[in-house]
């Protein structure tokens with residue numbers, strides 16, 4: 001490049017193009033061009049935005065950046081492009097200044113455009129399905145021979161709702177609960193998507209135990225394909241966590257239930273065991289926390305303790321479940337029928 005005078009500023013220096021130095025060339029050319037008004041469809045129910053025919057859970061900033069990138073004509077000579085905007089809310093949309101920054105032959109430049117973004121209120125794909133009562137799966141929770149307790153109803157409902165929120169936050173926009181019903185002492189969740197419905201059923205089974213049965217029902221044709229609605233039935237066992245049960249003449253405390261595994265502690269010797277749910281389905285249920293009573297520890301030998309009922313002053317001896325020396329002045333017992341066991345929850349769970 002010959003050293004000449006720039007036709008624009010008259011400076012003596014390298015000429016870039018068309019007789020101008022690079023800084024004059026940049027001043028007299030523009031590198032981006034775009035419309036003055038653009039439309040972004042927005043759902044008036046869930047505030048989702050639409051970009052390129054697809055509804056997304058992206059924030060408006062991100063949707064606007066993508067829309068600008070897609071609708072503005074930006075010179076290919078501009079490298080490392082960065083798009084920013086500053087918007088002011090107006091009645092029907094947003095009044096924005098768009099800044100397109102990039103490098104032109106190592107010189108950084110920013111071009112500014114005025115843009116009015118019209119937010120077109122409409123109903124998104126997911127909300128229109130939701131209002132139409134759309135559901136591909138019903139997740140039913142029932143209990144064997146009893147109704148769900150109030151706590152169970154609340155806990156399960158909260159767990160399902162939290163799961164759905166987490167899955168939505170991870171980008172599963174199409175997932176929603178159409179309706180929740182309390183039916184026959186159980187719960188019914190109407191879920192938009194059958195794949196997610198099964199995932200939810202399995203996670204709830206992990207958390208609360210029970211067995212899952214699946215069934216499907218043909219609900220007609222759509223786009224020349226048969227459409228099936230799935231039902232996932234989670235049947236919780238008759239017993240629950242912290243219940244005392246007996247089975248084959250042995251007595252157990254249920255420490256936890258997870259999936260099809262029931263974790264128990266045998267009351268006679270405080271050993272931990274794991275049962276398969278189907279094997280102890282028929283166990284007798286004796287009760288829950290209300291069976292545990294505080295007693296005064298009178299004395300102890302290697303194999304027995306003598307305790308006194310603080311209300312009746314009645315004393316009796318109980319065999320120790322294992323070789324252990326009790327430090328405390330009180331102990332807990334659980335009385336089931338005519339059997340009495342020491343039940344020190346804090347020690348057992350260690």
Ligand SMILES: [Zn+2]
Pocket residue numbers: 006007008009010011020021022023024025
């Ligand atoms: Zn110049």
Ligand SMILES: [Zn+2]
Pocket residue numbers: 043044045046047048123124125126127128
């Ligand atoms: Zn919506």
